Structures are given as C-alpha cells and as structure tokens.
Amino acid sequence: MQQYILALDQGTTSSRAIVFNKQGAIVSLAQKEFTQIFPQGGWVEHDANEIWSTQFGVAAEAITKAGLTVENIAAIGITNQRETTVVWDKQTGLPIYNAIVWQDKRTAAFCDTLKAAGTDKLIQQKTGLIVDAYFSATKIKWILDNVTGARNSANRGELCFGTIDSWLLWNLTKGQVHATDISNASRTMLCNIYTLDWDDELLEIFDIPRNMLPVIRSSSEVYGHTQNILSAHNIPIAGMAGDQHAALFGQMCTQPGMVKNTYGTGCFMLMNTGDKPVISTNNLLTTVAWQVNGVTQYALEGSVFIAGAIIQWLRDSLGIIKTSAEVEQLARKVKDSEGVYVVPAFAGLGAPHWNQHARGIITGLTRGSNSAHIARAALDSIAYQTMDVLKAMEADAGISIKELRVDGGATVNDLLMQFQSNILNTTVVRPVITETTALGAAYLAGLAVGYWENMDAIQDQWQADKKFTSNMENEERAALTKEWQRSVRAAKAWAEG
Secondary structure, three states: OOOEEEEEEEOOOEEEEEEEOOOOOEEEEEEEEOOOEOOOOOOOEEOHHHHHHHHHHHHHHHHHHOOOOHHHEEEEEEEEOOOOEEEEEOOOOOEOOOEEOOOOOOOHHHHHHHHHOOHHHHHHHHHOOOOOOOOHHHHHHHHHHHOOOHHHHHHOOOEEEEOHHHHHHHHHOOOOOOEEEHHHHOOOOOEEOOOOEEOHHHHHHHOOOHHHOOEEEOOEEEEEEOOOOOOOOOOEEEEEEEHHHHHHHHOOOOOOOOEEEEEOOOEEEEEEEEOOOOOOOOOOEEEEEEEEOOEEEEEEEEEEOOOHHHHHHHHHHHOOOOOOOHHHHHHOOOOOOOOOEEEOOEOEEOOOOOEOOOOOEEEOOOOOOOHHHHHHHHHHHHHHHHHHHHHHHHHHHOOOOOEEEEEOHHHHOHHHHHHHHHHHOOEEEEEOOOOHHHHHHHHHHHHHOOOOOOHHHHHOOOOEEEEEOOOOOHHHHHHHHHHHHHHHHHHHHHHHO
16 A cells, blocks of 8 residues: 655644655645634734644545545654644643744743843753743743643643644644654753753743653654544654754755755744754854754754745735735846845844844835835845845854755745845755655654655755856945845834934
8 A cells, every 4th residue: 555644734824734755745735724813912822722623634634635545644744833832731631721822922021031130141051042932931931820720730740831743742642642852842942952851950940840841752753653533543653843943854954054944924044053053153043953863963043034024015015016926027127126125124133133123124215216126125135134144154153055945935936036146145946845844744754664764765855946046246245235234234223213
C-alpha cells in the first residue's frame, strides 16, 4: 500500500493539513480559518478547543481529498505558531483559559520590571531571547496569577502547560503523551539552550511549577501514536518543530551559514549557525533550530513586523491597488521610487532596531511623486528591512551570506525578489515548493520512521524554481542604502517627539 506523510500546519489564523508523497510533492491540502479573539486593546486569544477541532477536521479532509485512507499515512508531522500558550486540566483535558497568542502584549509591564531589575541579562544568557511579552513564560505566569484557583491547582500537579504542538500531541494521543520538541521549548523563555532542559532559576523568576511542563524531546522521533482519532488505525506522530524552524528545515538550510527568509505578514529570517549557539550582539534572537539524530543545530533569528502587510495597507487603507497582485504592475510603471522611501513602522520597528515607539513614515516626496512611486517604495521597504536583519546576522556570525532562500506569499513578486538580490548583492533563490513550513514538518516525521532514509535523500528533492542575481552597481547600492538608513533615523526621531 502506497505510503504518504501528513503534515499538520497549525498557524496563527488557520489550521492546515498537507499530504506529501515520497518526492516531497503536495498530494492534497485542506485549510480552515478559526476565530481571533481580542478581549481588549493589545490582548489576542484563541480558543484552544477550536484550534484542535479545526486541525482534526482538516487532517481528515486532506486524507479524503487525496483519495486515501488512514492506513496510507506513514507518519504525522506537526508544525505550529510559536509561543502561543495553553494551560489545561490534566484530568478533564479542558483548557482553564483561552490560549494567549504570541502577538499578545498584556505582560509588557511585567517585562519592563524584569528589565528594570537587570534580570533580562541573565534570561538572555540562558535562553538566547530578548525579554519581551512575545514569549510563553510571562503568559503562563499571567494565567496562574489571574485565573481563580489556577496557582493552587498547578502546585498540586493538576495542570499542564503546552505550546500548540504539545496541545495537539496531547489530543492526538488522548492524553497519553505530554511532550514538546526542543525548537518550541527554546521559545518559551524557560529553556536553557545549553543544557536543552527546563531551567530551575528561570522557573523561579516566573514562579512556574516544573510539574506543569511537557517533556522536551528531539524534533524527529516517535512521540506516540494517535488513539482511535482518525480511525482505529493508530498513526505514529514523529516530527515536531515551530513554524520558522520547520521552514528552515524544509528549505534544507542544514549547513552553517545557510539562510532562509519567509515573506508573510512580517518577515522571519533564520540562519543556521551549526552545533553551537551564537549569542547576538546585534539584537537578534538565538534559538534552537532542531535536534535530529542526537545532533542539535542552532539558529539566529530576526523578525520584521510589517512586510506583506504594507501591500494590504496600500490596498485597504490607501486604495491605490484593488488586489495585492496589482502592486507589481503599478510599481513597474516607474523605473525606481525616485527618492521616495516608505518606512512601515506601523507596529514599531523589529530587528535589529527593537524600537516599539517608532511610527511609519514616507520621506523624499516631491510634486512629481505619484502612486507608482509609493507602491515601488513600499515594495522596496520589504527588501530594505530584510537587508537590515541580514547585515546584523553577518556581523553576529562573522560570515558573508552568499545565498538567501525565500518562501512565503510575497515571493511570487519578481520585481521584489530582483530588488532584494540587488540591495543585498546576494543570490536570492525561490524554490519550486514554497510550502516549506509543512514540508519541514513532513521531513522530520518521515526521517523518524524511515520513510526517507536519511538527510541526503531529501536534500536532493529541494529544487530551485528561479534564481535572482544582482545587476546593480556598488555605487548605486551604497547610495540607496544610505538614504534608507536616513529615513529609518527619521522614523526613530519622530518617536522621540
């Protein structure tokens, strides 16, 4: 009977399931959006039960769509929105509060008190992370402090904490397995990235009992089997990684110095730094990439808050395009932005600036500036922000980056990809399969059960769709970069008032 791998890709706005074949090609895909809950300004929540029901639903749908049965699935791989926090009751399996999403800012004031006390230095040393409301630890603490009876229940050993991978694994195995993989654990702010275990000193800082936490496992091994979930046939669950880590693996960035950039609402760039963590001196995050066959690989990560979202802004707020796809043809009406720069700091500036007070700004406007110049400058801003992160990575890693592998929605835009190559003076490579997040999870699961023999077998599957190489002179690149940096300074100066 022909065998396939099922990848569960649990994202921030939708649950997806993709069936892959031996060649790493997509056989079928199912997707369902779920509710975004905003109880008050800066708060973002999900219903964890809805996440489970939509993920279970699309898994069944993807198998049926492909004309397969559960017996055709050799293994399941899970990849997930990271840092989102669920706390549930061990006996009933029911969450005691909504999942608090990675975007949620309710614990920002507590993070400020940690910074004021200087505790952030110790936390960064152990975890590789910059203290921020983004990560799971402060979210768990908030639930224990604010849900009636939660702290007493936790102290009695009655509660479980998990990121979304753990929550799905618990439900798939009907409560038999409470585990996470090291890539997800490294995003909680409770895991020591040197010992690869939960850290008692960190647990004390956040006042979290160890008994709530899942067991930390590698990213590619059999964690358990489904228990009469999709049918009486029980499938091994054999791969888990946070979404950006899975994308790095799916892009086959398995050697130190290899870099991928995912162009979504924001941009997430990760560089494989090999078997040793590189602590950033340029405001990037240090994270565990994955652990396979006992070997742990680390990565540097930089996040850009507004990338594809700038195109939505041109469409929905300015109304200069009707669909996102139109931005390329509008921008092509001019040969360049004619000195216009857009700094899309709508939510502050992310890496490497980390300035939460900066605001969006358009500079260099003249009487001759028109909608095409603004569209062009908006597209260019995605490439410039990516350049800022990449330069910080090169400085941290001490190597120059020769190739950038790209994925995500905005990579269909050839104009943007060419400008990205020009401004970086680096080859930009778009692969044939751009669903690299789900593919990474599938690879991790398939390796664990011998569906693919080894890394070499999947390395050969990665294929470039198109390569973009720089055709820009050094003088022009230097001049454009200088003007971009000047515009970023203007956005920061605006914040200073």
